[in-house]
Amino acid sequence: MAARAGVSLGTVSNVLNRPDRVSDRTRSKVERAMTELGFVRNESARQLRAGQSRVLAYVVLDASNPFFTDVAQGIELAADLSELSLFICNSNNSSTREEAYLDLLQQQRVQGILITPVDPGADFLNEVARRGTPLVIVDRVQKDLALCSVAVDDVLGGRVAVEHLIDRGHSRVAFVGGPLSIGQVEDRWRGAQQAWAEAGLPQDALVQLTTSALTVAEGRGAGERLAGMPARRRPTAAFCANDLVALGLLQQTIASGRRVPDDLAIVGYDDIEFASAAAVPLTSVRQPRQELGRTAAELVVDEATNPDHTHTQVTFTPELVARTSTLG
Amino acid sequence: MAARAGVSLGTVSNVLNRPDRVSDRTRSKVERAMTELGFVRNESARQLRAGQSRVLAYVVLDASNPFFTDVAQGIELAADLSELSLFICNSNNSSTREEAYLDLLQQQRVQGILITPVDPGADFLNEVARRGTPLVIVDRVQKDLALCSVAVDDVLGGRVAVEHLIDRGHSRVAFVGGPLSIGQVEDRWRGAQQAWAEAGLPQDALVQLTTSALTVAEGRGAGERLAGMPARRRPTAAFCANDLVALGLLQQTIASGRRVPDDLAIVGYDDIEFASAAAVPLTSVRQPRQELGRTAAELVVDEATNPDHTHTQVTFTPELVARTSTLG
DNA sequence: TTGCATCATTGAAAGGTTTCAACTGCGGTT
DNA sequence: AACCGCAGTTGAAACCTTTCAATGATGCAA
Numbered sequence: 001m002a003a004r005a006g007v008s009l010g011t012v013s014n015v016l017n018r019p020d021r022v023s024d025r026t027r028s029k030v031e032r033a034m035t036e037l038g039f040v041r042n043e044s045a046r047q048l049r050a051g052q053s054r055v056l057a058y059v060v061l062d063a064s065n066p067f068f069t070d071v072a073q074g075i076e077l078a079a080d081l082s083e084l085s086l087f088i089c090n091s092n093n094s095s096t097r098e099e100a101y102l103d104l105l106q107q108q109r110v111q112g113i114l115i116t117p118v119d120p121g122a123d124f125l126n127e128v129a130r131r132g133t134p135l136v137i138v139d140r141v142q143k144d145l146a147l148c149s150v151a152v153d154d155v156l157g158g159r160v161a162v163e164h165l166i167d168r169g170h171s172r173v174a175f176v177g178g179p180l181s182i183g184q185v186e187d188r189w190r191g192a193q194q195a196w197a198e199a200g201l202p203q204d205a206l207v208q209l210t211t212s213a214l215t216v217a218e219g220r221g222a223g224e225r226l227a228g229m230p231a232r233r234r235p236t237a238a239f240c241a242n243d244l245v246a247l248g249l250l251q252q253t254i255a256s257g258r259r260v261p262d263d264l265a266i267v268g269y270d271d272i273e274f275a276s277a278a279a280v281p282l283t284s285v286r287q288p289r290q291e292l293g294r295t296a297a298e299l300v301v302d303e304a305t306n307p308d309h310t311h312t313q314v315t316f317t318p319e320l321v322a323r324t325s326t327l328g
Numbered sequence: 329m330a331a332r333a334g335v336s337l338g339t340v341s342n343v344l345n346r347p348d349r350v351s352d353r354t355r356s357k358v359e360r361a362m363t364e365l366g367f368v369r370n371e372s373a374r375q376l377r378a379g380q381s382r383v384l385a386y387v388v389l390d391a392s393n394p395f396f397t398d399v400a401q402g403i404e405l406a407a408d409l410s411e412l413s414l415f416i417c418n419s420n421n422s423s424t425r426e427e428a429y430l431d432l433l434q435q436q437r438v439q440g441i442l443i444t445p446v447d448p449g450a451d452f453l454n455e456v457a458r459r460g461t462p463l464v465i466v467d468r469v470q471k472d473l474a475l476c477s478v479a480v481d482d483v484l485g486g487r488v489a490v491e492h493l494i495d496r497g498h499s500r501v502a503f504v505g506g507p508l509s510i511g512q513v514e515d516r517w518r519g520a521q522q523a524w525a526e527a528g529l530p531q532d533a534l535v536q537l538t539t540s541a542l543t544v545a546e547g548r549g550a551g552e553r554l555a556g557m558p559a560r561r562r563p564t565a566a567f568c569a570n571d572l573v574a575l576g577l578l579q580q581t582i583a584s585g586r587r588v589p590d591d592l593a594i595v596g597y598d599d600i601e602f603a604s605a606a607a608v609p610l611t612s613v614r615q616p617r618q619e620l621g622r623t624a625a626e627l628v629v630d631e632a633t634n635p636d637h638t639h640t641q642v643t644f645t646p647e648l649v650a651r652t653s654t655l656g
Numbered sequence: 657t658t659g660c661a662t663c664a665t666t667g668a669a670a671g672g673t674t675t676c677a678a679c680t681g682c683g684g685t686t
Numbered sequence: 687a688a689c690c691g692c693a694g695t696t697g698a699a700a701c702c703t704t705t706c707a708a709t710g711a712t713g714c715a716a
Contacts, residue, residue: 011695013674023694038459043435045672048372048701055432063416064397072391076418085432088391088416090404104383104413107371131366216605247605254607277544277575279582279607339665341704351664373702376671 016041047109056084056300057105058138058293059098059115063090066272067289068116071138074293075114082301084111091118099124106133112300114138114293120149120183134303138296140183141313148303150296150314152287154184157318158191161239161267161285162206164320166199168327170237170265176222176249177241178210185214185241188269192239207235214241219248226264227256237265237326243275246282250325254279265326281323288316344369375437384412384628385433386466386621387426387443391418394600395570395617396444399466402621403442410629412439419446427452434461440628442466442621448477448511462631466624468511469641476631478624478642480615482512485646486519489567489595489613490534492648494527496593496655498565504550504577505569506538513542513569516597520567535563542569547576554592555584565593565654571603574610578653582607593654609651616644 008030014022015030022030033039047053056079060068072088079086089105091098095118102124105113112134117125120140128135129147137149165173173196180186189208196206209225211218219240226234226249240246246268253264260266260280268275271286295314303309336358342350343358350358361367375381384407388396400416407414417433419426423446430452433441440462445453448468456463457475465477493501501524508514517536524534537553539546547568554562554577568574574596581592588594588608596603599614623642631637 008695010674010676010697014695017674021694026694040434040459040461042376042437042672043432044372044376044437045701046435046674048370048376048672048703049674051701057415063391063400064394066392066394069392069397072418073420076420085429086417087385088418089414090400090416092401092404101413104371106368107374109370109372131368133368216601247602251605251607251609273544274575274602277579279579281579336665338667338704338706342665345704349664354664370702373671374704376673376702377704379671 052109052111054084055087055108055110056297057087057089057101057110057113059089059091059101059105059113059117061091061093061116061118063088063092066274067270067287070289071116071293071296074290074295075297076293077290078294078297078301082297084301093118095119095122102128106131109133111304112136114296114300116140134300136296136300136303139292141315145313146311148296148299148311148313150292150299150316152292152316152318154187154318155191155194157269157285157287158188158193158239159195160191160318160320161188161269162192162195163199164283164322164326165237165239165265165267166195166201168237168265170235171201172205172207172233172235172237174207174209174222174226174235174238175241176209176211176219176238176245177214179212180210182214188239188241209238211241211245214245216244216248216251219245219250220252221248223249223252223256227252227258235264237261237267239267239269241269243268243270243272243282243284246284246325247274247278250278250280250282261324261326261328267320267326271321276323278325280325283323283326284321285318286321287318292316380437380439382412383415383436383438384625385415385417385429385438385441387417387419387429387433387441387445389419389421389444389446391416391420394602395598395615398617399444399621399624402618402623403625404621405618406622406625406629410625412629421446423447423450430456434459437461439632440464442624442628444468462628464624464628464631467620469643473641474639476624476627476639476641478620478627478644480620480644480646482515482646483519483522485597485613485615486516486521486567487523488519488646488648489516489597490520490523491527492611492650492654493565493567493593493595494523494529496565498563498593499529500533500535500561500563500565502535502537502550502554502563502566503569504537504539504547504566505542505573507540508538510542516567516569537566539569539573542573544572544576544579547573547578548580549576551577551580551584555580555586563592565589565595567595567597569597571596571598571600571610571612574612574653575602575606578606578608578610589652589654589656595648595654599649604651606653608653611651611654612649613646614649615646620644 015027058075076086089101114136116138120142141149141151175192177185209222246266268282268284271284275282275284343355386403404414417429442464444466448470469477469479503520505513537550596610596612599612603610603612
């Protein structure tokens with residue numbers, strides 16, 4: 001304790017927390033001692049006394065997906081306003097890692113946890129809230145609505161995308177993406193089907209091309225499968241479950257000498273930065289990523305500070321951004 | 329304390345830390361009480377006693393740059409092996425935020441800090457180490473070598489890129505990137521100049537197109553400037569300071585009807601995933617991103633645990649990945 | 657029966673900060 | 687001269703866990 005370097009004990013605390021109640025002379029004396037000794041306040045002791053910290057944490061599914069980093073930026077924006085720091089934890093699609101992080105964060109008594117979970121139905125999510133750490137689910141929805149969540153209406157996103165293609169005159173369209181076990185993919189596919197049915201188009205003219213993951217490589221593979229179809233059955237447009245798949249499809253299409261959008265129109269999903277920067281700028285369904293994060297952070301802060309907090313499920317509306325890949 | 333729910337006090341601690349020394353009956357009694365009360369071990373108190381935590385932190389310059397997320401993944405790999413958790417903090421190119429995070433992390437007594445700093449020369453970096461928290465600099469080098477660092481030889485990267493273009497027969501080349509105040513950019517430019525001079529080519533045939541940031545938009549702008557040059561002075565190839573700039577340049581070139589690589593060959597830097605997925609797959613200089621992170625994490629762990637630790641500066645060698653954008 | 661070894665459990669101390677009531681001087685009032 | 691108020695400072699308690707020496711209980715051997 002720096003006290004012995006100066007002359008007092010709890011006065012050090014006053015210097016740190018209520019400098020005005022300390023005389024100039026003692027204050028500078030203490031401050032000098034602190035720099036000399038390389039004093040660093042012990043946050044553990046501090047927190048032990050205070051009972052809570054000034055930290056939020058975001059447990060993210062995949063830190064290398066630009067979509068999530070944008071969400072994180074939104075969280076950070078809101079956290080800053082409440083003078084909170086943000087720690088990002090990467091679960092990397094692993095339930096095990098996810099649970100380990102949740103344990104650690106609870107034990108650290110963080111103010112609140114934001115999470116895009118591997119499985120929104122997992123028991124341990126509810127358990128966290130039950131034990132007193134505010135928790136908000138980001139970009140997923142929980143079936144039993146026992147927690148706050150912030151998400152985007154993916155069914156609507158699917159509709160909007162396919163309606164756009166129908167408007168552009170396409171009557172043979174492929175849905176490219178998978179696996180359907182991912183909630184998002186299933187919702188977007190459902191929305192696509194709804195729009196298709198409502199336009200009165202024949203069901204078998206909406207083709208489903210399933211991929212095993214939402215990656216660029218899988219998009220390329222789908223392009224090859226598409227090219228292999230007989231011309232009269234081949235779709236003239238594709239709606240991809242995310243932009244990575246769409247970029248792969250786009251690349252394969254151009255590389256094989258077909259033109260976008262003349263031979264194949266393409267719609268992606270997420271509107272990541274690389275969508276507009278593609279060789280043919282990509283039409284995509286934009287989600288309000290930053291706002292998603294911002295809102296989630298606000299909810300978690302409310303849950304942490306407002307005794308009258310009630311759990312809320314916020315749903316945002318996606319928006320189509322039309323570019324050359326469908327407009328020609 | 330769960331003690332009153334059961335019958336004892338420090339026995340709870342034994343249940344948690346040395347379950348074998350506790351009889352089955354008491355153990356299950358305590359465990360039951362713990363679940364009933366929703367008991368969560370207090371990490372602050374634990375740490376206060378122990379004096380240190382099991383956490384590493386990576387203060388990253390820009391969480392939305394795929395390059396850094398790959399580095400982070402490498403760190404995580406190594407951290408896992410040492411049974412450490414990783415918190416990612418995004419300084420977002422702000423010195424202020426960077427310093428705030430460093431303060432917080434020191435106060436939390438993390439095992440070690442990895443950082444890609446805004447300015448590797450900043451005083452407060454050395455100060456952190458002086459106060460006892462191990463710190464390793466990632467992807468930058470410090471002039472005075474007072475700290476561990478892990479970086480890639482950017483001068484060599486610049487040479488390799490330009491040598492490749494010279495090999496392909498180009499005798500009029502543009503270097504696109506900036507500002508030069510970024511150490512990386514300056515090094516790559518220097519390497520480019522060296523290769524150029526060694527090949528005996530006239531100095532003014534290596535044109536410098538300075539951008540104000542390393543973004544896709546700036547790359548597009550550079551493309552326009554390039555197109556505006558009189559044909560006989562116009563470079564037939566461009567070496568870009570990173571892939572984002574290269575992708576912008578690529579997009580603008582194709583959109584304006586010129587062909588890559590026939591009218592303009594392009595080399596990028598970083599080899600991010602989107603480089604190979606571009607409409608014309610991009611030749612790029614690959615850096616061993618994951619290994620960068622892995623090595624940095626190993627160094628910081630060594631500094632934290634090995635009393636004989638000596639500061640080390642590790643430099644990796646970049647590697648050219650040739651693709652269609654220069655090979656035709 | 658006594659003593660010993662073993663196993664299970666307990667109690668107290670330590671770790672660094674914050675808070676708060678209590679104390680010390682000191683100048684100013686009456 | 688006695689008192690008051692006030693600014694500045696102090697000491698002790700509390701936060702929760704871990705560790706370790708000490709205690710209690712049990713069974714076994716002599």
